[in-house]
Amino acid sequence: MKYRNLGNSGLKISELSFGSWVTFVNQLKEKEAMECMSYAYERGVNFFDNAEAYASGESEVLMGNIFNKLRWDRDTYIVSSKVFWGGELPTQRGLSKKHIHDACNAALKRLRVDYLDLFFCHRPDPETPIGETVYAMNDLMLQGKILYWGTSEWSSKEIKEAFKYAEKFNLRGPSMEQPQYNLLFRDRFEKEYKNIFKKYKIGSTIWSPLASGLLTGKYNEGVPNKSRFKVKGYEWLSDTMDEIDFNKIKKINNLAKKIGIKSSQLAIIWCLKNINVSSVILGASKLSQLKENLNSLKSYDLITDEIMNEINKY
Ligand code: NDP
DSSP: OOEEESTTSSOEEESEEEEOTTHHHHTBOHHHHHHHHHHHHHTTOOEEEOOTTGGGGHHHHHHHHHHHHHOOOGGGOEEEEEESBOOSSGGGBSSOHHHHHHHHHHHHHHHTOSOEEEEEESSOOTTSOHHHHHHHHHHHHHTTSEEEEEESSOOHHHHHHHHHHHHHTTOOOOSEEOOBOSSSSOHIIIIITHHHHHHHOOEEEEBOTTGGGGGGTTTTTSOOTTSGGGSTTOGGGGGGGGGOOHHHHHHHHHHHHHHTSOHHHHHHHHHHTSTTOSEEEEOOSSHHHHHHHHGGGGGGGGSOHHHHHHHHTO
């Protein structure tokens, strides 16, 4: 495992990390989730991603129980939470100072930790002034409850506004963004954020490197049984299939075969080749998937510039 600085911070984050969206609670119960976390940690993964919204807080409870059982030293791993969707009541959602404060304290309890390394605004909140959010995050940093704060799926305009406010009041702007980035969804990361990475040198922990599994090729002939798109409550993901370019996926699948690796591995390495990526967050509903995905690192050098150029033509 290699480690990258999270943007211009001194934090060394593993190139591959492990997240819990959809999988924890719904597909992985404590025993399997613990096996996955242990396997990842033993192979150098140091970042575990979570959010107040995942399984309505139960994903954090599960991860917290696992931290408690595994007893890793707190200075050996990075854990995140995200604030935005905490509950149905008006005070339980969004990015007001109140909800940020409450969400952080609740996540600390659920995850059974004294501080969060990374705390993300899960989405932008048009109903809260950005300055209030910047101020609330800085307050949590001063209280020692979070170390770095970041955004997730904010527009470059919103990120710029956060920095403008932070600079004016001598506060910290976001240290990282958490956007979707993969072979099927690349425009925002590569085009819209280009100047943000250049100007503010923020890091990125990117999500859905396999586009929820689509890039493995297993959806090429329709939704397979026992896949994410069949998980109760996530059927809506199938609606996104109309916009997917399955020809492109098939070309990627063939290319991976030609190189002698799995499509999942090609897709993951492709993300890592972008220097603005600090960490690729992996998802897995089975230990065997996690093994395959972590093994992608062994193929890093097989993905040459020539192959990267070839992919750009698809
Ligand atoms: P991926 O795109 O890699 O999708 C993971 C899913 O794909 C798995 O759960 C599994 O689903 C399938 N899969 C993974 N590996 C394989 C394999 N080798 N062979 C076949 N199928 C495979 O990542 P996620 O969408 O899970 O995102 C990763 C993390 O990013 C999340 O856990 C979360 O922490 C974060 N995230 C953040 C978001 C944000 O808004 N900030 C949004 C979404 C995710 P199955 O077996 O069920 O088909």
